[in-house]
Amino acid sequence: MTPLARCEFCTALPKAEVAILRWVDDDRERLTLWLCAKHLGRIQQTGTRGWEHRGKLHKVGWW
Numbered sequence: 783m784t785p786l787a788r789c790e791f792c793t794a795l796p797k798a799e800v801a802i803l804r805w806v807d808d809d810r811e812r813l814t815l816w817l818c819a820k821h822l823g824r825i826q827q828t829g830t831r832g833w834e835h836r837g838k839l840h841k842v843g844w845w
């Protein structure tokens with residue numbers, strides 16, 4: 783299995799590689815993650831508040 787074979791957050795096939803900002807308080811990581819349509823949609827819908835997964839918040843874009 784290659785690292786690109788699955789969505790970052792589930793076992794679905796990824797739809798797109800997306801620039802994601804992941805943060806906890808002031809600790810920010812700029813990542814490029816493969817996401818399925820469902821998770822990309824969730825993160826986009828949640829917007830600047832951030833979508834939480836395992837105690838970390840995520841949003842689309844590195845700003």
Ligand SMILES: [Zn+2]
Pocket residue numbers: 789790791792793794817818819820821
């Ligand atoms: Zn997913």
